[in-house]
Amino acid sequence: MDASQRETPKLKTTLMSNSSSEFLDALQDSFENDEFPRVVLSAPLKKSSEEVPRKQTLRPIELKNEIVLQWELHFDKLQTHLNLTLAESKERFLSLFGNEYREAYLFGTNFEYTLRATSKGEKLKKRQIKAKKNKQPAQHNRTKNYLIPEGVPIPFLVALGIMTGSGKVKESRQKKFRQINRYLEIVNDVYDQLPAEGPLHVVDFGCGLSYLTFAVHHLLSVIHQREVVLFGIDQKADVIERCELLAHDLNLAGLNFTSGRIEDALQRDKVHLALSLHACDTATDAALTFAVEANADVILAVPCCQHEVFPQIANETLELILKHGILKERIASIATDALRAEALEVAGYKTQILEFIDLEHTPKNLLIRAIRRPESHTKHEAQSYSELKTELGINLLATDQILKTASE
Ligand SMILES: C[S@@+](CC[C@H](N)C(=O)[O-])C[C@H]1O[C@@H](n2cnc3c(N)ncnc32)[C@H](O)[C@@H]1O
Numbered sequence: 001m002d003a004s005q006r007e008t009p010k011l012k013t014t015l016m017s018n019s020s021s022e023f024l025d026a027l028q029d030s031f032e033n034d035e036f037p038r039v040v041l042s043a044p045l046k047k048s049s050e051e052v053p054r055k056q057t058l059r060p061i062e063l064k065n066e067i068v069l070q071w072e073l074h075f076d077k078l079q080t081h082l083n084l085t086l087a088e089s090k091e092r093f094l095s096l097f098g099n100e101y102r103e104a105y106l107f108g109t110n111f112e113y114t115l116r117a118t119s120k121g122e123k124l125k126k127r128q129i130k131a132k133k134n135k136q137p138a139q140h141n142r143t144k145n146y147l148i149p150e151g152v153p154i155p156f157l158v159a160l161g162i163m164t165g166s167g168k169v170k171e172s173r174q175k176k177f178r179q180i181n182r183y184l185e186i187v188n189d190v191y192d193q194l195p196a197e198g199p200l201h202v203v204d205f206g207c208g209l210s211y212l213t214f215a216v217h218h219l220l221s222v223i224h225q226r227e228v229v230l231f232g233i234d235q236k237a238d239v240i241e242r243c244e245l246l247a248h249d250l251n252l253a254g255l256n257f258t259s260g261r262i263e264d265a266l267q268r269d270k271v272h273l274a275l276s277l278h279a280c281d282t283a284t285d286a287a288l289t290f291a292v293e294a295n296a297d298v299i300l301a302v303p304c305c306q307h308e309v310f311p312q313i314a315n316e317t318l319e320l321i322l323k324h325g326i327l328k329e330r331i332a333s334i335a336t337d338a339l340r341a342e343a344l345e346v347a348g349y350k351t352q353i354l355e356f357i358d359l360e361h362t363p364k365n366l367l368i369r370a371i372r373r374p375e376s377h378t379k380h381e382a383q384s385y386s387e388l389k390t391e392l393g394i395n396l397l398a399t400d401q402i403l404k405t406a407s408e
Pocket of ligand 1: 205209210263283
């Protein structure tokens with residue numbers, strides 16, 4: 001029997017029943033105590049379709065340092081979102097429950113409520129869940145704050161094999177899931193630096209399998225509900241083809257992929273956000289050069305291996321360090337990132353180097369975050385950049401191209 005054939009319960013009156021009222025009071029208490037409750041409305045009275053979501057869920061999320069309630073409407077092929085206040089959410093719940101859905105669940109920290117609309121009125125059941133003896137581990141608590149939490153299936157994560165169809169993160173993919181959420185927090189932190197209106201133009205250089213490209217598209221288009229034009233570029237044509245197919249299958253508007261070398265990519269539109277994550281060796285410099293040329297508002301780059309400076313670097317004072325291969329490699333890598341950061345400063349960006357993610361995940365864990373300064377605050381002067389190169393005996397570098405582009 002499908003939902004449309006079930007007995008239709010009496011329509012609710014505008015007055016709130018005691019059961020709905022207790023359910024919503026419990027939601028409010030839990031929300032106000034920062035317990036991150038979840039609500040699910042299911043068993044639709046009309047057959048689910050492109051217009052009627054088969055279920056709707058509600059959970060608190062943090063947006064711009066504020067906790068809002070996010071409604072997720074689960075249609076057969078896609079999900080849409082609404083961010084509302086607690087008062088608006090309670091009103092919305094009352095208009096849906098009993099009129100469009102006959103079942104509602106509230107999951108709190110140590111209780112569960114089941115609310116059913118029947119022909120005899122509303123029935124509320126409360127179940128106390130035994131409080132755990134030990135406090136939950138911090139990591140688990142933390143997942144409740146993630147921009148993409150566990151427990152709600154997200155189509156691209158299901159398709160990429162990170163989540164199961166019910167939204168559970170597979171044990172073997174927990175690290176990847178945490179990395180994706182950490183990355184989204186970093187992108188979310190610069191969201192305020194992007195234009196507040198109009199489509200957001202984003203490029204992801206060396207996107208590879210594009211887990212993070214899909215995640216950024218989700219953050220901007222679903223969580224922030226912005227129109228997005230996002231290009232992922234990678235030199236591997238077969239990988240790009242898979243990404244294109246997936247974006248098409250998931251019906252993700254504005255998510256495009258193109259195969260080719262970053263060095264050969266032509267600037268098409270204005271870029272607001274330029275991303276590059278572990279683009280190999282000098283591909284990071286090519287991405288930074290492209291971003292500067294496109295006058296990107298924000299650049300987030302996590303460099304990968306680098307091979308340019310290592311064979312060039314020479315300095316008598318550093319002899320004790322440079323005689324050890326592994327230390328030389330680290331110094332070469334640090335010097336490259338310092339030169340990249342300084343080149344971006346000269347090109348008009350306020351630049352910081354931050355830790356990207358715990359070392360347990362990857363040793364390549366530095367993030368260059370560059371935010372375009374107002375024109376009047378630009379440095380226009382590359383003396384420190386040249387001095388460090390001279391001191392370390394370095395000649396030509398891919399990074400020099402950033403300065404050249406900035407001066408053109
Ligand atoms: C280590 S993977 C990172 C993929 C993805 N950004 C991530 O973090 O999961 C590096 C990617 O950069 C691509 N790449 C390296 N050099 C490139 C270049 N010059 N032009 C375009 N893509 C490049 C590689 O094909 C590879 O897919």
